[in-house]
Amino acid sequence: xxxxxxxxxxxxxxxxxxxxxxxxxxxxxxxxxxxxxxxxxxxxxxxxxxxxxxxxxxxxxxxxxxxxxxxxxxxxxxxxxxxxxxxxxxxxxxxxxxxxxxxxxxxxxxxxxxxxxxxxxxxxxxxxxxxxxxxxxxxxxxxxxxxxxxxxxxxxxxxxxxxxxxxxxxxxxxxxxxxxxxxxxxxxxxxxxxxxxxxxxxxxxxxxxxxxxxxxxxxxxxxxxxxxxxxxxxxxxxxxxxxxxxxxxxxxxxxxxxxxxxxxxxxxxxxxxxxxxxxxxxxxxxxxxxxxxxxxxxxxxxxxxxxxxxxxxxxxxxxxxxxxxxxxxxxxxxxxxxxxxxxxxxxxxxxxxxxxxxxxxxxxxxxxxxxxxxxxx
Ligand code: MUC
Ligand code: MG
Numbered sequence: 001x002x003x004x005x006x007x008x009x010x011x012x013x014x015x016x017x018x019x020x021x022x023x024x025x026x027x028x029x030x031x032x033x034x035x036x037x038x039x040x041x042x043x044x045x046x047x048x049x050x051x052x053x054x055x056x057x058x059x060x061x062x063x064x065x066x067x068x069x070x071x072x073x074x075x076x077x078x079x080x081x082x083x084x085x086x087x088x089x090x091x092x093x094x095x096x097x098x099x100x101x102x103x104x105x106x107x108x109x110x111x112x113x114x115x116x117x118x119x120x121x122x123x124x125x126x127x128x129x130x131x132x133x134x135x136x137x138x139x140x141x142x143x144x145x146x147x148x149x150x151x152x153x154x155x156x157x158x159x160x161x162x163x164x165x166x167x168x169x170x171x172x173x174x175x176x177x178x179x180x181x182x183x184x185x186x187x188x189x190x191x192x193x194x195x196x197x198x199x200x201x202x203x204x205x206x207x208x209x210x211x212x213x214x215x216x217x218x219x220x221x222x223x224x225x226x227x228x229x230x231x232x233x234x235x236x237x238x239x240x241x242x243x244x245x246x247x248x249x250x251x252x253x254x255x256x257x258x259x260x261x262x263x264x265x266x267x268x269x270x271x272x273x274x275x276x277x278x279x280x281x282x283x284x285x286x287x288x289x290x291x292x293x294x295x296x297x298x299x300x301x302x303x304x305x306x307x308x309x310x311x312x313x314x315x316x317x318x319x320x321x322x323x324x325x326x327x328x329x330x331x332x333x334x335x336x337x338x339x340x341x342x343x344x345x346x347x348x349x350x351x352x353x354x355x356x357x358x359x360x361x362x363x364x365x366x367x368x369x370x371x372x373x374x375x376x377x
Contacts, residue, residue: 001042001080001116006073007035008065008104011367013302014332020142022168022199024052029300029331030061032100033364034068034108038081044112045359047305047335048104048272049298049327056197056299057247059100059272067101076105081113084124085278092275099250099275106276107308111354120351121308125281125315132346133296133313134322136162136193137329142169144178148185155189161345162191164221164324168199172208180215193321195221198247202231206238213241219295219321221268222246232263242266242293244321251275255283259290266293266321269313273297277312284316296323303328303336306347307355310340314349323347335363 012028019026031049054060072091079087088106095102114121122128137160139147147165154160165182167175183192194217200208205223212220219242224231226247236243245264249255250273258264267287274280287294296313298306306327313323325347328340337358341348350356361377 001038001040003036003076003079003081003109004039005037006068006076006105006108008068009033009364009368010061010065011335011364012369013335013367015330016332017141019138019140019300019330020169021051021140021166022197024055025142026051026300029302031302031305032061032064032104033304033335034104036076036081036108036112038112038116042112042116044081044108044110044115044354045304045357046104046107046111046308047301048100049301049305050100050272051299059098064101064104067095067098068105071095072098072101072105076109081109081116084109084113088276088278100272102275103272103277106278107271107355110277115354118353120311120353121355122311122315122349125277125312128314128349128351129317130314130319130349132343132348133310133319134162134345135326135342135347136160136164136322136324137326138164138166138324139182140166144181147182151182151186151190155186158344159342160326161189162193162322164193164195166197167194168196172200172204176208176211176215179212179217183216191218193217193219193221195246196223198222198225200224202228202234205231205235209235209239209241213239217241219244219266222248229257229261229263233261236262236265244268244295246297249273249283252279252282252286255286259286259292264292266295268295268297270297270299271309271312272299277308280312281315288317293320294318295321296325298325298327300330301327302331303334303340304355304357304359306340307350307357310347310349311355333363335360335367
């Protein structure tokens with residue numbers, strides 16, 4: 001069984017409300033979908049997302065697609081999907097960086113390999129430890145009263161009781177006030193975390209984290225620039241509230257550096273940052289050995305990309321901070337026939353063959369930015 005083709009599509013998917021982060025407000029989410037096909041016509045599908053073009057990182061949807069098509073696809077044609085780790089090792093010898101692109105490719109190949117064996121993908125990663133995992137919701141409407149109303153609705157529906165607040169845009173003191181009001185409104189019913197997405201300098205962080213800690217916030221994510229490992233170490237040592245590295249925790253070498261220098265005492269895992277699922281398991285192993293708390297991160301993938309994260313996170317022994325793989329709930333539409341299920345404040349891990357999702361090809365065609373009509377779907 002050999003890989004015959006690999007296709008990539010950029011999809012622009014509508015979301016239910018604007019999603020405001022420090023560096024960008026998302027009004028539609030662009031994802032990259034990969035399709036691998038073997039010589040017998042069997043298919044594997046995958047998805048990664050990024051946020052706000054180039055505002056989160058250099059892997060824009062356009063760069064992901066261009067680099068896969070030009071540099072990675074030729075390296076995977078003719079290979080046996082079950083050897084996904086060896087395939088990606090060989091890819092990495094010739095393609096530097098490009099962790100998002102590598103994730104699209106590896107995940108599609110894993111989906112195909114698992115489907116060919118008739119098993120869920122998590123069986124290829126040691127098997128399922130968690131049937132479901134806690135899942136946070138991000139309050140990011142940009143309006144305090146709307147966020148409070150949204151949080152109350154989520155608590156009532158038993159959908160989420162962990163809320164991550166996206167701050168870092170505008171006046172830091174107003175950011176703190178916004179958080180304080182939301183924490184007061186939800187009280188002990190919910191845990192509140194914040195994500196600054198690199199927006200503060202160290203002086204601002206010192207002042208604001210003290211106030212956030214006081215307000216009852218239970219985790220502070222990436223307050224400083226991704227390159228500022230030393231600043232993150234100082235903040236981690238200074239405050240009791242856990243400091244999480246997200247944008248700084250990329251490859252396994254950076255995760256090791258964070259562990260060694262305590263530039264954060266927890267990390268957000270995301271396959272697209274680490275360069276794929278195999279690399280994410282290694283990152284989780286380094287963190288586990290160093291006693292760093294783990295969080296199942298998202299880049300706001302739709303159902304397919306969320307299933308990929310969910311299945312992998314389900315194989316990691318302890319997810320101390322739970323997950324934030326709420327992506328499908330923010331989209332207006334779905335590119336899979338089946339949905340990811342959420343119940344009792346948790347995400348249910350899909351357990352069908354591959355990543356457990358059945359692609360809706362008509363939807364892929366509908367949302368694809370430019371559909372290659374010569375590629376039969
Ligand atoms: C990030 O930086 O963590 C995760 C949730 C969300 O709203 O944005 C993302 C990215
Ligand atoms: Mg983050």
